[in-house]
Amino acid sequence: MKFDSKINKGPLDLRTVIGFFHTHLLYRDHAALTDVSFTVANGEFVCLTGPSGAGKSSILRLITMDLLPTEGQVIVRGMVSTNMNRRRIPLLRREIGYVFQDFRLLEDRDVYQNVQFAQVVVGISSKQMKNNVMRLLTQVGLWDKRHRLPHQLSGGEQQRVAIARAMVNSPKILLADEPTGNLDPVVAQEIIDLLFRINTGGTCVVFSTHDHEIVKNFGQRVIVIENGRITSDEEHKTAASTAHRLADRMYRPSAPQPAAVRVQEGSERA
């Protein structure tokens, strides 16, 4: 391989789960991303914001290796875009949960089957599967509605099913692409809270939205992307938000315990 200064050569920080190194992406002959570099540490909550078409979805698709960079490098969970076996991409995707603005549930299957489906694909034993689906649906508060079809649920409930599906294989990374875009503010806040809880359980969350305002109040790291370039990447840790988050984590007995969201490693995969 010829020398390329734009490729990461040094050792990665061990906590890095996602790394973009001078990534350029041409999509349909148009520069979707230009020289994008950032790293995300394990367990981090990162907001990706910017106007529609700025390149947020491209970044998410690069993370799942659905797209590969035209130039530069993307490293996700140790998988290196410039030097990998394409057949291993499915294995990477099992470590990434993905949630969309339009939920993307299977309309002809009920809530239970939708969540179960992600496990069938991966090949988990049926007993494990039953336990996992039950646990996840209980956590998102939809166990009672497990026999409903998606169209019989509200938007917020559908998104919670989608989140349960994304989390059922205990991924290390959760990508949320405008997850609150179709929801009213109250329901949106519920979904955001759920994502925070998942994050406290140890899963790295990448939250993509065009709405810069809601993100500012999260008190989390915000990467702003405009015209395919990163224009700002900073922590928004206001004192208030930190205190709020801390309090939220410590004194909310009704909420599922963060530890419960995290799945015991090893035992889950068949």
Add this chain to the structure above:
Amino acid sequence: MPSKTQIGYLLRESFAGFARRKLTTGVTILIMGSALLILALFTIVTLNLGSLLETARGGIDLRVFLHEELGAQREAELQPRLVVIPGVQSVAYISKDMALRELQAQLGDEVDIMTAVDTNPLPPSYQVTLSPDARTAAAVERIEQEILLWPEVQEVVYAQRWVEVLERWNSVFRLASLIVSLVVFAAAVFVISNTVKLTMASQARLIEIMKLVGATNWFIRTPYLCEGMLQGLLAGVIAMGILAGTYSLLRSQMDGLVFFTPWQMVGFVLLCISLGLVGSWAAIRKYLRT
């Protein structure tokens, strides 16, 4: 290795396409079945013509009739000359008496030739058996022409027209079944690939989600491949069933009708299955390109 839940899922999904689109699948199987029936029919006709030709060729031995007044010596001299002609396998002398007895045997007991005629009108002859590679119309004609030049020979008889006609039809049918097979293969692959494409289009969301949650391409592909193979299998069985039914009806009326051997039937159905596989593979290839 797929797990038990995965195998269960794959099996269910392979048949689910049938259940969801009964009409499309049914029509596909019927169209493919008819195409395959035509193919099998052509093969059968070719097979039968071939076997008919074989039988006819087996019987195209020459009968060389000699002039009456040659005498035993000159008649016997002909034998070595006949044997050395290329394409001749063996030669048997048939005397006037033997010819008469032969005729008597053919006519049966009702007529007694021996008493009906006082002199034997039948000429002496040689029965010339040809070697297998000389049993074609062209070779027989060459040998006939050669023998006819001999002054001792009165006439040469064989089933000339019959063999020529058969040979012509046989080659026509061989060519036709070759063309028909190519057309039918293409049509069957096209029809199956279209149906599988329909199935996949209706499940675009499912495929997208499978990719998203980390299904391997093989896992995504398998149900569609099975669906295609199943359609091929059913179409093949239908075509073969219709043909076998027709054959068993005709068998009593037509003698010496040749049909597929059981192994050939299995081979035909396997061919249909592989056509289904190729068709669905073609459909999936476009879909799974990431």
